[in-house]
Amino acid sequence: MSVLVIAEHTRGEVRDITYELITAGHALEGPLVVAAIGSDPGALDLNRAGVDEIIHVRVPQADFENDVYQQALEALIAERRPDHILVGFSVNSLGYAPAVATKLGLGFASDVFAIRREAGTTVATRAFYGSKVHAELDFPGQRAVMLMLRPTIWPAAGAASAPPSVTERNVTIAGSRARHKEFLDLPKADVDITGADFLLAIGRGIGDKENIALFERLSEKMAATLASSRPLVDAGWMPSSRQVGQSGKTVKPKVYLALGISGAVQHLAGMKASGTIIAVNKDPEAALFNAAHYGAVADLFEVARELEKLY
């Protein structure tokens, strides 16, 4: 039995999800092998507790490409025959992991946030119906299982006491049909919300584009930085530099005051590490109330108006 973890990296930096995968993999039986795919995998820091072996898979491409990772992974699976393959539930992995699972007939589940072994079977837990409901899955058929794990659930693995063994391997890539051209950074924003101590975040609950002015004023009065959930950015009402969430920024302010945000998982991922989370929402069932420290079921405009009077 063995566990194969695929490391995620962008522009030479290992992404946090990789270390979380290592922690998750450690709970499964057998040696834990971490594979780093790229043109210079040796430059990546993968010395973490729980890792038994690191495989440097050298390919011509420096940056992520679907077909490259797919072919590299298929080669590794053919060679090592792992029982469990762990990748992050991330934009990169979505581009190849399901394809590998389909081709090789693997057991497969995505956005998994809990794994356990029970009497020789693997049980994975994921959510359905917008996180209102959880389900336990298993994978009959004695095949290898590929799981895409939800970020920020498992803690990052700590440093290794002794460096794991390293294997070098080259893989010939037959062809990449979707080729990386360049990265585009976000335009330099007026504000970097990741540095703020106090964020005032607004969501769909604010209703109308006109109302943003009210919250801009409020954030100024309260000396908070204005942030936003995804829907307002999608609609073009707020700049993407202010977006908090999985496809936006991850923030850890001392205080996160959320007005009219329901608390979708993707948003939570971006702010749940905040010191104190206060949520105000008209809907008593808003998911954010589960993750928040303080909550109030109230009309956010009335609360905003009252707050403005106090500052």
Place this chain on the structure above:
Amino acid sequence: MVWYVLVTVSTAVLFWGLTRLAFKYRLGRRRPLGLDHLPRRLARGLASVFSHDKLRTRQPVAGGAHMLIFYGFLVLFIGTVILAFQDDFAKPFLHFDFWHGSFYLTYSLFLDVFGATLIVGLAVMAVVRGGVKPPRLNYRRPAGEPGDYDRTRYVIGDWVLVAALVFLALSGFLLEALRIAERNPSFEVWSPVGWTLAQGLRGLGVSGDLAANAHHAVWWVHGVVALAFVSSIPFTKAVHIIASAANLVVRDERAGKKLPRPVPGGKPGEVGYARITDLSWQHLLSLDACTKCGRCHVACPATAAGYPLSPRDLVLDLREVAEGSLGIRATMGIPPLYEKEAPLLGNAIRPETIWSCTQCMACVQVCPVGIEHVPIINQLRRRLVEQGEMDATLQATFETINTTGNSFGEPRRKRGRWSRELPFEIKDIRQQPADLLWYVGDFASFDPRNQRVNRALAQVLQQGGADFGILHEAEKTAGCDVRRAGEEGLWTSLAEQNIATISACDFNRIFSSDPHTFHTLKNEYPELGGKWNVLHHSELLLELVEAGRLNPRKKLGYRATYHDPCMLGRYNGVYEAPRRLLEAVGVELVEMPRNRANSFCCGAGGGRIWMKELRPEGVKRPSEQRIDEAVALGGIDYFVVACPKDVTMYEDAIKTSGHQGEIKLREISELILEALDLAPDPGAGAEQEEEPK
């Protein structure tokens, strides 16, 4: 001889003009109603014309002055016809001369008196227009609306009409005076004005042959100008003499109240009004009926709040397009010309203008000539919806309503949840028969402030021994505002589903606490097969009070003002029931200046509550202006409403208008409950209202 040639020419030009107008109207769509019940329409239209009721409401001076002009002109016209008949037909062909004796004297007196009233009326109008200059006669486009053509020619046209009539009247009197001055027969004292003028002329030495020659000259001038005036009717503001009267006969009595169903099998290009030729012939006629009186302009809440809509300007813009593409102006090649096939929206008419309307019907209600602004706007909205040109929030609301059956996006199962906090259970009318089916509506079902009103109403009804039930989660929005916002297909779908749901239940009557629901169930569902006896809750409560089943124990000594909801008042004429209820519980009712049919819309109707704000900075919302109006009455404890949207809009407006603490809001059921002196609302819980400090 020359005279008869001129008469023929003048008549020919007149008829050419009228025919051209008729052709213009014919280019419009055939409207299903057409000219049904013609005798009744004629009677009703002519009654309106002769009584001048719409003209005199709210504008007694202008209305009265117009009455003087109207009757003056009419009598003089008939008098001229009689004279022409006498001179040109009866005497030469029938050898019948009635032009003498008491007939003649009565005739003379009448004509003189009415000639004088004509001049007095015109003088009043001139003073109002030129001196008083009321806002309704200011043709400047309001700030939100960009204009692209100069309106000076409107002003010139107005003054030319007044001047022409004054000229005709004065020259007529001069004519008479000269005639009398020639020989000064004593019986002519029966023409008092002419007689007086004649004495003056004689005093100046004008008599005998001099008078006769002058008379001859003035006769020709008067005659030619009169003929010119008559033949100019189709081409100038004077066309309203014919168009306005005609429109009052052919208009749809239920315009706006019962919107028209689309023509079955219509193609996408045929939905709503895309081009000027899509307007019904009656709507095209109504555009010419407009005299730019401005009553709609000053009644409109959107205009008052600075939205890019003025009903008057919409009508005038459409008229410009009609004239410039189909009318006399187009025929004669006079610019500005318009393409017949060009779309209206995005060119002559901006979509924001059409979306600004709350469909409150203040414009239709006040228009003296029966123009139907609201249905025209509705048809233009149907076009916009078909093209997908609407606010993202409105689109999202339509999609939400289609999926969940309510505009809040709440799951269906939650609909009846508000009733669980009552000490008794409300019947599920799907399972059990009941006397009354309570159609609750979206806002009342899901909005917390309105849920409190519901519970108050439920307790009152329970106390009054009413046997009622609700549909719980089978109820979907009745769709009134969906229809008014232009999504006709969605309204039809909702109505069909609701009719099926309701028909499966066993009940006698339906009532609703939501005027929008009440209106569409009562007036528009019958066309789709859902015909029931529908009441508003104020009517039901009044029944219970008058039958003695509800006995208000407390006399609430409050000073309150009542706001007539558009859908209950203007749309359905229910003004007195809520007032009598307030009287029954001992509330001192103080009326706002704009009440009953003249009530001022809160701004939420027509789907506007689902759309983005169009108000410019610094202008107060209609609801805030209304609260100002109420507070200005002095010492008002409560602003009383009978509509859930009013509850939401005015609770908000009381805060944002800066009058919080000076006035509070109550829905009528809440006052009745208070007067019954029962236990307080069990579901009030954490939502306590603030006590005055």
Place this chain on the structure above:
Amino acid sequence: MKIVVCVKLVKVVGDEVEFTADGLDVDSDYLEHALNEWDACAVEEALRIRERLGQAEVIAVTAGDKKSEEALRRCLAMGADRAVRVDSAVTDPISTANALASAVAPESPDLVLCGVQSSDSVQGSTGTALSELLGLPRVAVVKKLEWSGAGPATVHRELEGGLVDVVEVDTPAVLTIQTGINQPRYATLRAIKLAEQQEITLVTAPAGGDPAYRVRRMFTPPKGEGAQMLKGNPSEIASQIAVIIKERLK
């Protein structure tokens, strides 16, 4: 020129949940249905490509039961030319991809668009799995798409944190579309009703292979302690919030 869009009629759960007798899914009485938001963006994108290129056939495909045809009607009402339903029970992404492939492969499309994920399952995997079965290149999470109709397309991939990866992909290809790429157009009820007259091609799903996973049980998660709820009217709530903020910012 054919553009295939794969769509799903998603289920929305309210706040009350009851499970089916076997405990493996939510009772359908407690579900509302709607066209998946991501798929609506995919359809809109296909329609825009058609408008830009001047002509193309847009075909909407779904895998599901009779009720899922509602999603197809919406696509037809928005302007899709044809619709196909593969009769199958929606299960895991790989089985779904198998079902879809049986209808998509015969079309030999020039482009296949899917939504990144469905709002009810959030697997994010069906599009990529489908591309493997079709043997086509794929890019997942596309925020922007530029394509002349022939040759490779240039797409923007939206990475975490907002970073954009510009990718050149050979066509035919499968792209999964992210929200925010466009505003899906409104389909009037009238258009949807008209779409009800249109015929939807029915395809039977092939006998499936092994499903990717099996649901053992479904349950409502235990509600954690959750937030400490603040009570009172807005003024009182605001005061309490202000106190907390002041305390925590020290």
